Amino acid sequence: MPDKSIKTPFYDGHVEDHAKIVPFAGFMMPLNYADGIIREHEWVRTRAGLFDVSHMGQCFLEGADAAKNLSRLTPTSFKKTDNGRSRYTVLTNHEGGVVDDLIITRINENLFYLVINASCREKDIAWINDNLEGDAVLTPLKAGTPLLAIQGPCAEQALKEALLPNTNLEGLLYMHGMPARIMGIDVFITRTGYTGEDGFEISIPNNDDKSMSIWRTLVQHEDIRPIGLGARDSLRLEMGFPLYGHDMDTTTSPIEADIKWVVNRKNEGFIGHNRIKKELTEGVERKRIGVKITEKGVAREGAKLLSPDGHTIGILTSGGFSPSTKQSIGQGYVESAFAEAGKIILVEVRNRRLRAVTHELNFINPRPIKPSA
Amino acid sequence: MADTPAHLKYTPDHEWLEIDDSIATIGVSDYAQEVLGDLVFVELPEIGNKISLGDDFAVVESVKAASEVYTPVSGEVIEINADLSDNPQLINEKPYSDGWIARIKLSDLSELKEMMTAEEYEEYLNTLEA
Numbered sequence: 015m016p017d018k019s020i021k022t023p024f025y026d027g028h029v030e031d032h033a034k035i036v037p038f039a040g041f042m043m044p045l046n047y048a049d050g051i052i053r054e055h056e057w058v059r060t061r062a063g064l065f066d067v068s069h070m071g072q073c074f075l076e077g078a079d080a081a082k083n084l085s086r087l088t089p090t091s092f093k094k095t096d097n098g099r100s101r102y103t104v105l106t107n108h109e110g111g112v113v114d115d116l117i118i119t120r121i122n123e124n125l126f127y128l129v130i131n132a133s134c135r136e137k138d139i140a141w142i143n144d145n146l147e148g149d150a151v152l153t154p155l156k157a158g159t160p161l162l163a164i165q166g167p168c169a170e171q172a173l174k175e176a177l178l179p180n181t182n183l184e185g186l187l188y189m190h191g192m193p194a195r196i197m198g199i200d201v202f203i204t205r206t207g208y209t210g211e212d213g214f215e216i217s218i219p220n221n222d223d224k225s226m227s228i229w230r231t232l233v234q235h236e237d238i239r240p241i242g243l244g245a246r247d248s249l250r251l252e253m254g255f256p257l258y259g260h261d262m263d264t265t266t267s268p269i270e271a272d273i274k275w276v277v278n279r280k281n282e283g284f285i286g287h288n289r290i291k292k293e294l295t296e297g298v299e300r301k302r303i304g305v306k307i308t309e310k311g312v313a314r315e316g317a318k319l320l321s322p323d324g325h326t327i328g329i330l331t332s333g334g335f336s337p338s339t340k341q342s343i344g345q346g347y348v349e350s351a352f353a354e355a356g357k358i359i360l361v362e363v364r365n366r367r368l369r370a371v372t373h374e375l376n377f378i379n380p381r382p383i384k385p386s387a
Numbered sequence: 388m389a390d391t392p393a394h395l396k397y398t399p400d401h402e403w404l405e406i407d408d409s410i411a412t413i414g415v416s417d418y419a420q421e422v423l424g425d426l427v428f429v430e431l432p433e434i435g436n437k438i439s440l441g442d443d444f445a446v447v448e449s450v451k452a453a454s455e456v457y458t459p460v461s462g463e464v465i466e467i468n469a470d471l472s473d474n475p476q477l478i479n480e481k482p483y484s485d486g487w488i489a490r491i492k493l494s495d496l497s498e499l500k501e502m503m504t505a506e507e508y509e510e511y512l513n514t515l516e517a
Contacts, residue, residue: 034424045424045451046424050425050479051424051425051449051450051451052425052427244450244451310428311428311430311448312427312428312448312453314452314453334450334451335427335448335450337450342427
């Protein structure tokens with residue numbers, strides 16, 4: 015494949031496991047391995063999947079004013095966030111739209127670790143730097159710095175057995191992070207993910223041949239199999255998680271995207287607060303919802319959503335087949351009158367109109383996970 | 388390496404045809420199903436449809452994407468593989484037998500001259516993989 019895309023540190027592992035490699039956001043990434051997307055998806059829901067997510071951007075923000083800056087760059091207040099705590103939130107622009115979604119972990123009083131989307135890396139770095147005030151310095155890690163995710167009900171047990179027999183993984187609560195050592199190198203582990211399963215993400219800041227050894231050791235565990243981007247997408251879609259650039263962008267607000275829980279009501283003056291605070295009290299005209307297709311067919315991003323009498327009421331922003339529930343699902347934006355779950359709608363696919371029903375964003379319940387204290 | 392049965396004809400769009408007098412059974416090749424990945428839905432043509440060379444006459448949907456299947460021949464749809472509507476993965480599992488898509492009564496037998504033999508199709512696949 016003649017391509018200038020970057021190979022991640024785990025590329026050789028993908029080839030060894032017969033991955034179908036595709037270019038994605040400037041990286042050569044595995045779409046799926048020999049098992050195929052459906053079996054990979056089911057494996058994550060029942061055992062543990064290993065994902066190469068080294069394409070995602072990783073940065074540190076450090077300084078006495080780091081918490082203050084993050085509380086202005088996002089609707090979330092980080093001023094009282096405990097050390098070791100991770101939060102999912104969004105960077106907002108002055109119009110209240112979403113620049114990117116990200117996970118921020120407070121490592122200590124003055125140091126935060128940010129994981130941003132691969133496709134937004136350069137944009138986010140520029141946006142954050144343009145808006146920093148006072149004592150806060152953003153240090154992006156090199157593109158392609160090793161980052162792994164292990165997701166699934168067996169994730170804790172398998173990770174412990176394979177690499178961390180003496181680490182208190184049980185003590186790491188959901189949405190928390192801690193430093194650890196694997197094969198003699200320093201890593202940072204968070205109990206986070208984007209699949210709806212319990213699991214971990216492991217950042218390996220100093221890339222060397224140890225990264226590949228870590229990958230190989232993990233895939234040798236009987237409960238762990240490598241999982242590609244295809245299943246990563248179907249897993250997050252079943253959970254109703256938004257994919258940036260599709261289900262959320264610079265024109266949608268976090269209230270329209272139905273993630274209003276990222277907004278701390280006491281967080282004053284964050285970028286874009288005018289629109290977001292107004293929408294919190296007055297409501298929105300369109301809202302992100304789940305869509306379940308009730309007849310045979312699959313609807314994709316961009317499909318028009320119609321009322322039963324044929325008026326356009328919105329658009330599908332993600333769509334596909336749900337391997338866990340064996341049905342065709344999606345998410346999209348509709349006029350608020352249709353935003354309640356259970357409304358009958360139509361989805362235009364090619365020259366047909368498929369019957370569908372509005373649904374909660376998630377199609378399966380999140381797995382019970384350790385409380386985040 | 389993709390499987391290519393010797394008795395079939397192939398097209399550059401990765402369809403196969405089995406010709407029996409003036410009836411063609413059409414499906415997609417092993418290479419095509421491999422590229423498409425796990426199929427989850429097949430939109431079949433209707434029996435009685437008149438189709439012309441190059442028309443999109445079926446849609447195969449994988450977990451990731453929808454792909455149109457273009458007919459390599461002109462004629463009338465006389466039979467469809469209804470099993471695919473409940474079990475689209477037949478195309479993944481048995482692309483050359485249980486995964487057939489439709490049977491067409493050919494209206495222009497000269498179109499068959501354009502088809503590749505199994506040997507020619509294998510050479511064609513090699514050029515794609517190079």
